[in-house]
């Protein structure tokens with residue numbers, strides 16, 4: 001997915017590539033069975049999608065990666 005977004009490094013609107021990175025969840029580091037169940041429930045409740053996502057956009061001109069978490073597409 002690409003979008004035209006203003007790049008501070010290029011000082012102009014450029015084509016950006018969008019990338020989603022899941023934020024580390026506390027459930028992931030819980031080795032207990034309860035932790036696994038929680039992780040499963042957590043995933044299930046959210047329709048199989050993690051909502052704790054960081055949205056990065058990468059400028060296709062200079063390669064600068066910017067954290068762009070505005071918008072509520074995952075709620």
Ligand SMILES: [Zn+2]
Pocket residue numbers: 007008009010011014059060061062063064
């Ligand atoms: Zn740029």
